[in-house]
Amino acid sequence: MLNNSEADWLHLDVMDGVFVPNISIGIPTISQVTGISKKPVDAHLMLIDPQRYISIFRDLGISTLTVHYEACNHLHRVVSEIRLAGMSPGVAINPHTPVELLADILEEVDLVIIMAVNPGFGGQGFILHTLDKVYRLKRMIDLRGLKTLIEVDGGITLGNVGMIAESGADVLVAGNAVFGADNPAEMIRKFKAINSGRTKK
Secondary structure: OOOOOOOOOEEEEEEEOOOOOOEOOOHHHHHHHHHHOOOOEEEEEEOOOHHHHHHHHHHHOOOEEEEEHHHOOOHHHHHHHHHHOOOEEEEEEOOOOOHHHHOOOHHHOOEEEEEOOOOOOOOOOOOOOHHHHHHHHHHHHHHOOOOOEEEEEOOOOOOOHHHHHHOOOOEEEOOHHHHOOOOHHHHHHHHHHHOOOOOOO
């Protein structure tokens, strides 16, 4: 269904039950997904010591690998290793983390995920302060002339997707809103229609 939908990417949340209070899909399942997906796969690692898994996700065929700012003691090194492995590096930040803390890594990443919910569980409400964070990060990117994409993850609905895009987001992650719908492919089409010309993905 997703291969035939208007979705641009597949976004996989990988959780270890330590960095976040939940466990999600593991390596065997991810291998099955990447094996049949016709779309790029964006993996979001919500786990500690993510550098231990870089080569594994490379071998799985992941296109974009995102690690958490809060989970990396040596973020620049981890981001560099992701790029050397042939994947696009991304960095994610939790709701309490200011975007200004990314000032010294922005040039090194292709993607920033701004969490609009506390990571670990789907179905949470969108944290409104996220809009201001997106706006501030977009200004930081534009002032430096960068092409870093801003991805917003969590609480995305048809009711808020327009204002999220207008705040400066390039990529939107919709989980429950899509897979909780009677017709997921049609829900994806509706998201795309609202954001035609606003966001990239």
